[in-house]
Amino acid sequence: MVQLTNRLTQFLTKKKHQHFINGTYQNSIGEEQIGVINPATEEEIGQIAVGTTEDVDKAVLAAKNAFHHTSDWRKMSPDDREKILYRFAELIAENSESLAQLVTLENGKLIKDARSSDVGGAAKTFRYYAGWTTKIEGETLDISQPQKGGRQNFAFTKREPIGVVAAIVPWNFPISIAAWKIAPALAAGCTVVLKPSEETPLSALLLAEIAMEAGMPPGVLNIVTGDGRTTGASLTAHKDVKKITFTGSTYTGKIIGRAAIENITDISLELGGKSPAIVFNDAPDLDFAANGVAAGIFRNQGQVCVAGSRVYIQKKVYDKVLTDISHAAQKMKISHGFDETAQLGPLVSKSHLQKVCKYIDSGMEEGAKLISGGTKNPLDKGYFLQPTIFSSVDNEKTIIREEIFGPVLAAVPFDDMEDALRLANDSQLGLAATVWTKDISKAMAMVNRLEAGVVYVNSPVRSDPALPLGGYKQSGIGRELGKVGIYNYTTLKSVNIVY
Ligand code: TXE
Numbered sequence: 179m180v181q182l183t184n185r186l187t188q189f190l191t192k193k194k195h196q197h198f199i200n201g202t203y204q205n206s207i208g209e210e211q212i213g214v215i216n217p218a219t220e221e222e223i224g225q226i227a228v229g230t231t232e233d234v235d236k237a238v239l240a241a242k243n244a245f246h247h248t249s250d251w252r253k254m255s256p257d258d259r260e261k262i263l264y265r266f267a268e269l270i271a272e273n274s275e276s277l278a279q280l281v282t283l284e285n286g287k288l289i290k291d292a293r294s295s296d297v298g299g300a301a302k303t304f305r306y307y308a309g310w311t312t313k314i315e316g317e318t319l320d321i322s323q324p325q326k327g328g329r330q331n332f333a334f335t336k337r338e339p340i341g342v343v344a345a346i347v348p349w350n351f352p353i354s355i356a357a358w359k360i361a362p363a364l365a366a367g368c369t370v371v372l373k374p375s376e377e378t379p380l381s382a383l384l385l386a387e388i389a390m391e392a393g394m395p396p397g398v399l400n401i402v403t404g405d406g407r408t409t410g411a412s413l414t415a416h417k418d419v420k421k422i423t424f425t426g427s428t429y430t431g432k433i434i435g436r437a438a439i440e441n442i443t444d445i446s447l448e449l450g451g452k453s454p455a456i457v458f459n460d461a462p463d464l465d466f467a468a469n470g471v472a473a474g475i476f477r478n479q480g481q482v483c484v485a486g487s488r489v490y491i492q493k494k495v496y497d498k499v500l501t502d503i504s505h506a507a508q509k510m511k512i513s514h515g516f517d518e519t520a521q522l523g524p525l526v527s528k529s530h531l532q533k534v535c536k537y538i539d540s541g542m543e544e545g546a547k548l549i550s551g552g553t554k555n556p557l558d559k560g561y562f563l564q565p566t567i568f569s570s571v572d573n574e575k576t577i578i579r580e581e582i583f584g585p586v587l588a589a590v591p592f593d594d595m596e597d598a599l600r601l602a603n604d605s606q607l608g609l610a611a612t613v614w615t616k617d618i619s620k621a622m623a624m625v626n627r628l629e630a631g632v633v634y635v636n637s638p639v640r641s642d643p644a645l646p647l648g649g650y651k652q653s654g655i656g657r658e659l660g661k662v663g664i665y666n667y668t669t670l671k672s673v674n675i676v677y
Pocket of ligand 1 (some may be wrong): 346349359449451482483582
């Protein structure tokens with residue numbers, strides 16, 4: 179059993195958490211509170227304030243002042259910004275256990291995943307973007323404008339930080355997705371107001387404390403807690419916000435998109451996915467492919483934007499691969515996140531469990547064949563669900579068309595490459611895809627023709643700070659991570675000096 183760290187024990191003694199604005203905790207102007215529930219025990223671990231428009235105003239003002247005046251964040255030399263971001267990465271790693279335990283408490287996920295994907299991922303992202311502070315470049319351009327009297331042009335572009343960034347993040351990877359936004363924004367010289375998900379808000383507050391310990395000037399990173407309807411909506415409608423960066427559902431992405439266009443605010447959206455895994459007869463090793471497909475859907479209880487939630491298997495190997503995937507699923511140990519031997523933890527909340535169960539019911543009602551799992555609550559307490567696999571002969575069922583965001587996989591057989599492409603691309607969403615084959619020509623043909631922002635061959639999709647992530651179609655607008663990830667937070671100025 180995992181022992182809570184002293185730092186976390188201390189943090190949790192505060193039952194009612196405040197916003198983190200201008201370098202300190204500040205009381206909310208509103209009275210409304212939301213309880214944060216441990217999904218494994220169904221017990222409340224603390225409460226957060228629902229940030230009002232006034233709270234959001236305070237946070238945006240702090241960020242605006244830090245951008246323009248008080249902290250000189252944007253004017254600080256890139257090298258000095260790099261040192262602070264690098265120190266932040268080191269302190270995240272030093273506080274790894276406290277942060278990971280808090281993520282497990284509020285999200286339910288396995289502690290080993292919280293340590294590696296969430297906290298490890300966040301530290302890596304801050305290290306990666308710390309290095310980028312000194313590498314932001316413009317271009318010199320040879321333009322053709324005629325000038326009188328033998329004068330000449332010297333034209334160039336420069337990249338400037340865009341301003342105050344509103345970052346709105348979901349609950350599935352509370353710290354690492356926050357880092358995907360905060361790290362490049364701060365590296366570019368922007369300041370940030372982050373609104374974490376109301377399901378998993380506490381780890382963001384602890385992260386902000388650690389940012390201060392790393393020497394981040396007050397106002398550079400602010401956290402306003404609350405729901406989407408009140409706090410999120412106020413933040414995305416704020417006129418002093420110059421960039422909105424959002425990860426979450428396609429439904430909410432459209433609402434935020436409308437708010438952004440009202441003020442002509444720049445926006446990046448990383449939205450839902452219904453990503454196909456395509457297993458050919460000539461997959462390198464069928465057990466390896468089956469285990470890879472299982473890992474691709476059941477990791478983090480299937481609550482992953484790039485989860486491979488539809489598997490298309492070529493007919494000759496359909497039965498074998500499906501049987502192997504269900505064996506892998508049936509062997510998974512379901513337990514609470516602090517059980518170091520667990521392989522599947524609870525879903526994030528009661529309402530999310532209910533939503534996922536409704537999809538399972540719809541799968542049965544629409545005639546998909548249940549291959550494995552489907553049991554709603556294998557343990558006494560907590561929002562647990564068995565890893566569930568359906569088989570379907572067509573691509574039309576709701577479980578194949580809509581994002582479920584839980585440990586539910588739907589399998590469909592296919593004839594040949596054209597058939598696989600037709601089935602895989604037949605979706606409104608286009609975030610990711612995986613292809614399993616030994617044949618490099620076939621793999622490349624699939625890479626070229628799949629309508630997906632990320633394609634992995636012979637591996638489940640993973641994230642890396644250097645590799646851009648984002649979607650085709652209704653899976654989003656823009657890309658985060660990598661070099662393009664930092665340019666999201668800059669704006670381009672074109673200059674011509676006539677001399
Ligand atoms: O997401 P929302 P929810 C998908 C997944 C899941 C579904 C619903 O299918 O089942 O979305 O999850 C804030 N203005 N993904 O309800 O609503 C909200 O407070 C401003 C996929 O959690 O998108 C939270 O901080 N903000 C996804 C964040 O948006 C608003 C990850 C995400 O909430 C708002 C999560 C508003 N009007 C869910 N309404 C992925 N791509 O990884 C809500 N929010």
